[in-house]
Amino acid sequence: MNPSIKLLLLLVIALEISFTMIISLNVALVVLAIIYLGLHGTKLKTLAWLLVVPLLPAIGLWSTQYINGSGDKTLMAWVLFTRIYAFVFTGATFTLTTNILQLADALEQNWHLPSKFAYGVLAAYNLVPKIQHEVKVIRAAGLMRGQQLSFWSPQLYFKAILVSINWSQNLAQAMASHGFVEDAPRTHYRHSAVHARDWIILGLGIIGMQIGVFVIPWH
Amino acid sequence: MATITLHNLTFSYPEAVAPILDQVNLTFASGQFTLLTGPSGTGKSTLLKLMTGLLSLPANQGSISFNQTNLAAIVPTDRAAQVALMFQNPNQQFAMDTVENELIFALENRQLPPQQMPQRLTAALDFVGISHLRHRHLNHLSGGEKQKVALAVIVAMDSDVILLDEPFASVDPTARASLLRRLVRLRDEAGKTIILADHDLTDYEPLIDNVVRITAEHTLAIVPQVQQPALFQAFNQRVSTHTTWPTPTSGTPLFQLKQVTLQQAQHQLLEPTDLTIYQHQTTLITGPNGSGKSTLFEALVRLQAFSGQLTYLGNDIQKLKRKAYARQVALLFQDAETQFLNITVAEELAQCQKYAYGDYFTPAHIDAALQQLNLAGHQDQVIYTLSEGQKKKLQILLMLIMQSPVLLLDEPLKGLDLASINALVQLLQTTLAATQQTLIIISHQLTGLTPLIDCHLRFDQHQLQYQEVT
Numbered sequence: 001m002n003p004s005i006k007l008l009l010l011l012v013i014a015l016e017i018s019f020t021m022i023i024s025l026n027v028a029l030v031v032l033a034i035i036y037l038g039l040h041g042t043k044l045k046t047l048a049w050l051l052v053v054p055l056l057p058a059i060g061l062w063s064t065q066y067i068n069g070s071g072d073k074t075l076m077a078w079v080l081f082t083r084i085y086a087f088v089f090t091g092a093t094f095t096l097t098t099n100i101l102q103l104a105d106a107l108e109q110n111w112h113l114p115s116k117f118a119y120g121v122l123a124a125y126n127l128v129p130k131i132q133h134e135v136k137v138i139r140a141a142g143l144m145r146g147q148q149l150s151f152w153s154p155q156l157y158f159k160a161i162l163v164s165i166n167w168s169q170n171l172a173q174a175m176a177s178h179g180f181v182e183d184a185p186r187t188h189y190r191h192s193a194v195h196a197r198d199w200i201i202l203g204l205g206i207i208g209m210q211i212g213v214f215v216i217p218w219h
Numbered sequence: 220m221a222t223i224t225l226h227n228l229t230f231s232y233p234e235a236v237a238p239i240l241d242q243v244n245l246t247f248a249s250g251q252f253t254l255l256t257g258p259s260g261t262g263k264s265t266l267l268k269l270m271t272g273l274l275s276l277p278a279n280q281g282s283i284s285f286n287q288t289n290l291a292a293i294v295p296t297d298r299a300a301q302v303a304l305m306f307q308n309p310n311q312q313f314a315m316d317t318v319e320n321e322l323i324f325a326l327e328n329r330q331l332p333p334q335q336m337p338q339r340l341t342a343a344l345d346f347v348g349i350s351h352l353r354h355r356h357l358n359h360l361s362g363g364e365k366q367k368v369a370l371a372v373i374v375a376m377d378s379d380v381i382l383l384d385e386p387f388a389s390v391d392p393t394a395r396a397s398l399l400r401r402l403v404r405l406r407d408e409a410g411k412t413i414i415l416a417d418h419d420l421t422d423y424e425p426l427i428d429n430v431v432r433i434t435a436e437h438t439l440a441i442v443p444q445v446q447q448p449a450l451f452q453a454f455n456q457r458v459s460t461h462t463t464w465p466t467p468t469s470g471t472p473l474f475q476l477k478q479v480t481l482q483q484a485q486h487q488l489l490e491p492t493d494l495t496i497y498q499h500q501t502t503l504i505t506g507p508n509g510s511g512k513s514t515l516f517e518a519l520v521r522l523q524a525f526s527g528q529l530t531y532l533g534n535d536i537q538k539l540k541r542k543a544y545a546r547q548v549a550l551l552f553q554d555a556e557t558q559f560l561n562i563t564v565a566e567e568l569a570q571c572q573k574y575a576y577g578d579y580f581t582p583a584h585i586d587a588a589l590q591q592l593n594l595a596g597h598q599d600q601v602i603y604t605l606s607e608g609q610k611k612k613l614q615i616l617l618m619l620i621m622q623s624p625v626l627l628l629d630e631p632l633k634g635l636d637l638a639s640i641n642a643l644v645q646l647l648q649t650t651l652a653a654t655q656q657t658l659i660i661i662s663h664q665l666t667g668l669t670p671l672i673d674c675h676l677r678f679d680q681h682q683l684q685y686q687e688v689t
Contacts, residue, residue: 119314122314140545143545143546145574147560170308174313174314175314179329181295184328187327
């Protein structure tokens with residue numbers, strides 16, 4: 001499925017469940033998401049993590065609402081509890097099955113976003129593991145110079161920002177030296193298309209969602 | 220085929236007093252291999268960036284033309300067809316995740332029809348001899364491998380002029396020779412014009428057509444044929460030295476490796492190894508790119524996971540307090556900028572003096588060292604505007620001032636010219652004599668370094684062992 005259409009559908013779903021209070025709908029979305037992830041070969045361990053990690057915020061929201069809420073406290077508490085899971089699992093259907101490169105391709109080719117933006121995001125994404133390692137290295141470098149850089153030390157952030165600015169400049173130069181010119185036409189090796197099938201899935205998804213919200217008498 | 224003409228080229232950086240290039244006039248003939256040389260910090264990188272259009276030349280500051288067409292008048296999308304630049308720092312020239320995707324990115328920018336891409340891609344990788352790296356992640360490649368990928372991109376883009384800015388600073392001799400062979404073939408078979416900036420002139424003599432030097436007057440001069448042998452002579456000596464280093468057997472063990480293995484991603488770098496490195500000996504580590512030398516250093520300072528046991532003076536390093544251990548064992552990072560914590564040179568020096576573990580470096584000593592390293596007068600400069608060579612020298616000075624009992628140096632001579640190397644080795648020798656530190660050095664470049672070395676470790680084929688010759 002075209003990643004940009006998938007993202008669009010998920011945004012619609014997320015927006016809609018933010019304004020509805022149907023517990024069964026949230027649960028149904030989680031179940032559908034699990035089925036989808038299962039079909040895409042997601043490991044059981046990953047699924048288990050997705051269940052465990054949101055538990056704390058979900059319980060937090062549930063208890064806040066249950067203790068301090070107004071109106072139908074029990075209903076609202078469970079709505080919020082299941083909503084968190086619905087967000088996490090529908091989100092996971094995107095993040096766990098879509099390659100960032102495919103998304104960049106779709107944004108550039110199907111939605112005609114400036115290629116600078118698409119590739120900038122991509123390059124930044126590719127830098128993330130390097131940045132994590134860099135923070136470790138900066139702290140080690142500090143220690144070797146007798147200075148402890150704690151997580152609230154401005155020097156650590158100054159250094160990290162400096163490194164980032166430097167990287168971004170070098171990256172811009174690297175892209176330019178590999179022939180990249182802002183707003184210039186490019187050819188595309190990986191062809192990203194929006195097929196009729198994508199539109200149909202989007203349409204069916206949105207219709208299904210409306211049926212779930214307005215038609216089915218959930219209890 | 221392209222001839223490059225520089226006409227009255229003048230360039231100064233906004234913060235500088237004097238122009239770094241002053242009224243440069245020169246023509247680089249088409250289809251020739253030119254070596255551009257000159258001490259670090261004299262403007263080689265600046266010139267190459269100007270010629271690529273990465274730095275734009277202000278109006279009325281002369282002109283750069285490719286086949287009589289002014290560079291400024293060439294449409295940006297056509298520039299890559301004219302000229303490509305390979306950078307000094309192998310870590311900062313890629314935008315994508317894998318080798319294949321980076322090549323595709325470049326070809327898409329050149330607007331090559333997609334159906335021609337697979338063939339062009341395969342040909343470029345084959346030409347450089349790195350077909351096996353095609354699907355690898357760029358982050359997992361060694362410096363030398365990255366430079367090979369960078370060359371493959373240039374080959375794929377098929378630019379007429381190939382500029383290389385100290386491309387071999389972090390490349391081992393084998394990879395360097397292989398890259399040089401490819402460049403010569405590009406000149407001879409495809410008629411490319413090649414301009415390569417380097418200060419280490421080893422092995423170039425039989426390959427190149429011209430030598431151009433950056434002069435003290437900030438201009439370029441062609442070195443006449445008769446003077447060239449003298450220029451190369453200084454570098455050829457290293458080939459003829461047959462130094463042997465004994466395998467150490469006695470002394471205080473500094474580091475002890477017990478069944479240590481190293482791994483990067485799914486790649487095994489070091490098989491289970493038992494080894495002792497001794498105190499007060501300067502140990503040199505050599506080995507091909509990607510063998511795992513830097514990873515070993517990162518493991519020694521606990522920036523990299525390893526299995527087995529590693530002890531420092533008999534204590535398991537995993538059990539030592541991070542802070543206390545960092546005061547004992549410091550690493551000189553391969554990338555100089557990693558070491559810096561402040562903004563100006565003076566601030567960095569002050570920081571080190573404040574936290575130094577010994578008092579050998581008095582202000583007078585530091586001034587003398589700055590003179591010796593040709594860094595005097597730069598105290599108020601922002602570190603990040605120093606040239607790569609100046610950064611390297613400052614970085615080493617800072618770590619010497621700290622006087623940690625053990626200093627691991629990862630490619631300390633990277634990007635330095637011969638004069639700087641000699642000054643640096645001298646400084647290291649006098650400092651060592653006074654402070655009794657232990658140095659462990661990774662270096663590809665041995666010119667000038669040999670007087671320092673007591674013993675030699677070879678890291679190759681997943682093995683790390685003492686060897687008498689390099």
